[in-house]
Amino acid sequence: MAKMIDSLLQGFRLHRLNRLRDQRSFLENYLPILVKAIRDREARRTALWNERAEAALRGPAILADIATPALAAEKQAALAKIEERYRWRFKALAQSKKRALERSADPAVETTFAHRAEELESRKRQTLTKCALRFETPLERSQSDLAAAKEAYRLKSEAVQAKAEKRLTLEKAKADRSVAAKTASYESKIALLGNKIEAVRGVLIARRSADADSMMPEDVLLSVRNLSMRFGGLLAVDNLSFDVRKGEIFGLIGPNGAGKTTIFNCITRFYRATAGEMLYRKNAVEVIRLNDYPVHDIIRQGIVRTFQNVELVWELSILDNLLVAAHTVYRTGFFGQLFHTPKLRREEEVMRAKAFSVLNTLGLLPYAFAIPYGLPYGILKKIELARTLMAHPRLIILDEPAAGLNDKETEELAVLIKKIRDDYHATIFLVEHDMGLVMDVCDTICAISFGKKLALGTPAEIQADKLVRSAYLGEES
Amino acid sequence: MTTLRLSFDRIRKQLASIARHPYFGFLAFGSILVVLRLLAIGGVIPNSLMKSLVITMIYAIIALGFSLLLGYGGLASLGTAGFVGLGTYFIGHFSGTLGYPFAATLLISLLGAIVLGAIVGFISLRIEGMYLAIITLGLSEILREVFKSFTAFTNGVNGLGFRDFALFGLPVSDTAVDFIVIFVFILIILGTLNIIKSPTGRALLAMKNSDSAAQSMGIGLMKYRLLAFILATIYAVIGGLLYMMDQQFSIPTTWSLDFSLNILAAVVVGGAQSITGIILGTFMIFGLNMTVLKEIAFFREYPDATWIVSGLLIILITMFYPGGLIRLIQAIRFWLVKTGKKLKRKWRIHRYGEDD
The missing domain is CATH 1.20.5 (Single alpha-helices involved in coiled-coils or other helix-helix interfaces)
Known part of the structure; x- marks a missing residue:
């Protein structure tokens, strides 16, 4: 009885811990987005004030013949625009001349067109002068007038500058203040949550029963014990046991039909194992039996898988596909979604930022808004990989990640798998036919044939193993 | 001068950003409908045209619910007619015959919709595709038989009339009903837009594409199938309520397979995943003969020929534009x-x- 109450309490504490962690990670992820939004606003407003100051000075600058660099550039641009316009007009003239000559070889045509070209030339010159005049001092102004205008312009420009500067410092101060306030409040909240998390964790660890450790050593993440899977008369997996340790890359190899994908499907609960159990260390205090969980709850335990044949949502963009994979991370309920509450919007922003960072890691950024239809197979495989990273994975199960990839892509994949293991602190469990890839990336390999274990060890040991060689090459030993 | 230009630029930019908001188009559409209704009061456009637009909007609400089911959830159902009919009888019986206040009727209808949707949703967990369509068809036919024989509730084959509708104690005129329909229509559109642009909409799409991938990403089939059916049923029942307010009469023969098939056709012809498309599709199937074709002399002489036009349009569009x-x-x-x-x-x- 007391034990039951204890385990119940532990369950509550775990739930609380998870909630607190969720809240903390949300705050941590949302803070940079918020700061960026404040800074963007500041930049927008700064640009606006600058624009206004410039606009206020433009009129007097023309009047006072003070050639500011901005004004000079503007004049150049205006003249170039006129030049361009006349270039097209000349082209049009040449074209109509060509057509007229095609119609009749009359010498009068030549003279008419020469006349028209001259006219156009003179009009162009006129326009250019007029335009240049707009930027220059009217000539009839007397020297004293000019001096007065210059003085007035100087005063006005100083005033405008001072005003703009004041505005800008105000804006900056406002943004800084806002950023500081937000950061402080978020950080204090995060710290508070951190304290709470530590407290709950402390209690959890202190009250931890010895059961978990007795079931499974501390450094093992997944332990498959005496797993059997029978389809009618076919024994696809036969009394198989192996352990996947935390932080390693574990490879499962075997000839076609050896039952590798069946094992994956048993672990992710797509199949109900006929016998045996799968233990999984969910966290420091909890070891769970995966046999007790329905298939859609597996991801909530931190186990994410990919599929042998690419299974994406074909109607959604790559970014949205990644957001689908983050489905379990959302905390907004149905009514929050129906009314698109600010909470949902903030969550979406955090998720999008995360999705972009994942896409960046995998080099998929150019495809973020593309629809998966018609993308190359290597990219689709990478998207599947990207999807696994969205929901805080602890164990990533890859079903033939290199199938259908060329040699170069496979090499990239090997680098990527190691990078994912290191960056996301995840354990990787993969099935693969490409021996080069397996031997390159895996720390431990388990070789199976017809559902039975042949050997388990480091790549070198597996390569030297006689049973494995005979299963693959049919060698008689 | 330049300052003026600058501020114009800013206003234009802001207006452009408002126009880019996903709600904008639909809100503008709603305002146009309101203006049309006001014009009809003023006598500028004929009242009959407005009547057909209003009934088209009611069908569009039902079609939107169906699109959540078919276009997003990938679940086929032919039971729409039964659910809509149920909605009409809910309001006809509780608000009309028994004289309950509207809020109570609405609550009863929503609860009824949720229960019924959940039942069909549970069935859909076991049975998929064509078979699901047939089962829902059967369910709809059962409901129709119930409408026919359960006379205390539905007044049987003679049909149930519904007059003197009052909302919060105030009598509601025909004109007011039209405004209510427009308002609810726009609300439903915005709600649907929110749902399909949120994790729920994406989860439904994921489920449609691949059950196993959806499950491996933590999308429980039971939850989302039930949700899709409950939503579709709620839309259908709301459509039924509005239908009864607008037409003031409901008879079991209306709620036959024809009706469900027409809704299906509207969704498929319009484009199962686009709200704009569904509104257009509904207009093509239901509104076209009532508004445009009726004005042509030939169709006035042979009214049934309008169905030939609808049929031809369906064939042409599905042939050349399957989307x-x-x-x-x-x-x-x-x-x-x-x-x-x-x-x-x-x-x-x-x-x-x-x-x-």
């Missing part, structure tokens, strides 16, 4: 842009010569 009317519109827009560019290029060559 629905929305694809046709996209194609037209694309063609216009392309032709515009081509014409411009031609003109340039004519005016300025080949090179450059």
Whole structure:
């Protein structure tokens, strides 16, 4: 009885811990987005004030013949625009001349067109002068007038500058203040949550029963014990046991039909194992039996898988596909979604930022808004990989990640798998036919044939193993 | 002068950002409908046209619910008619015969919709595809028989009338009902938009694409299938309530397979995933003969010939634009842009010569 109450309490504490962690990670992820939004606003407003100051000075600058660099550039641009316009007009003239000559070889045509070209030339010159005049001092102004205008312009420009500067410092101060306030409040909240998390964790660890450790050593993440899977008369997996340790890359190899994908499907609960159990260390205090969980709850335990044949949502963009994979991370309920509450919007922003960072890691950024239809197979495989990273994975199960990839892509994949293991602190469990890839990336390999274990060890040991060689090459030993 | 131009630029930018908001188009559409209704009061456009637009809107609400089911959830159902009929009888019986206040009727209807949707949703966990369609068809026929024989509730084959509708103690005129329909229509559109742009909409799409991938990403089939059916049923029942307010009469023969098939056709013809497409599709199936074709002398003489036109349009659109009317519109827009560019290029060559 007391034990039951204890385990119940532990369950509550775990739930609380998870909630607190969720809240903390949300705050941590949302803070940079918020700061960026404040800074963007500041930049927008700064640009606006600058624009206004410039606009206020433009009129007097023309009047006072003070050639500011901005004004000079503007004049150049205006003249170039006129030049361009006349270039097209000349082209049009040449074209109509060509057509007229095609119609009749009359010498009068030549003279008419020469006349028209001259006219156009003179009009162009006129326009250019007029335009240049707009930027220059009217000539009839007397020297004293000019001096007065210059003085007035100087005063006005100083005033405008001072005003703009004041505005800008105000804006900056406002943004800084806002950023500081937000950061402080978020950080204090995060710290508070951190304290709470530590407290709950402390209690959890202190009250931890010895059961978990007795079931499974501390450094093992997944332990498959005496797993059997029978389809009618076919024994696809036969009394198989192996352990996947935390932080390693574990490879499962075997000839076609050896039952590798069946094992994956048993672990992710797509199949109900006929016998045996799968233990999984969910966290420091909890070891769970995966046999007790329905298939859609597996991801909530931190186990994410990919599929042998690419299974994406074909109607959604790559970014949205990644957001689908983050489905379990959302905390907004149905009514929050129906009314698109600010909470949902903030969550979406955090998720999008995360999705972009994942896409960046995998080099998929150019495809973020593309629809998966018609993308190359290597990219689709990478998207599947990207999807696994969205929901805080602890164990990533890859079903033939290199199938259908060329040699170069496979090499990239090997680098990527190691990078994912290191960056996301995840354990990787993969099935693969490409021996080069397996031997390159895996720390431990388990070789199976017809559902039975042949050997388990480091790549070198597996390569030297006689049973494995005979299963693959049919060698008689 | 320049300052003025700057502020104009800013206002234009802000207006553009408002216009880009996903709600904007639909809110503008709603305002146009309100203006049309006001014009009908003023006698500028005929009242009968407005009546057919209002009934089309009611059908569009039902079609939107169905699109969540078919276009997003990938679940086929032929039971729409039964659910809509149930909605009409809910309001006809509780608000009409028994005189309950409207809020109570609404609550009863929503609860009824949720229960019924959940039942069908549970069935859909076991049975999929065509078989699910047949089962829902059976359910709809059962409901129709219930409408026929359960006379205390539905007044049987004679049909149930519904008059003197009052909302919060105030009598509601026909004109007011039209405004209510427009308001609810726009609300439903915005709600649907929110749902399909949120994790729920994406989860439904994921489920439609691949059950196993959806499950491996933590999308429980039970939850989302039930949700899809409950939503579709709620939309259908709300459509039924509005139908009864607008038509003031409901008879079991209306709620037959024809009705469900028409809704299905509207969704498929319109483009199962686009709200605009579904509104267009509903207009094509239901509204076209009531508004446009009726004005042509030939169809006034042979009213049944309008169905031939609808049928032909369905065949043509599904043949050439399997993605629905929305694809046709996209194609037209694309063609216009392309032709515009081509014409411009031609003109340039004519005016300025080949090179450059």
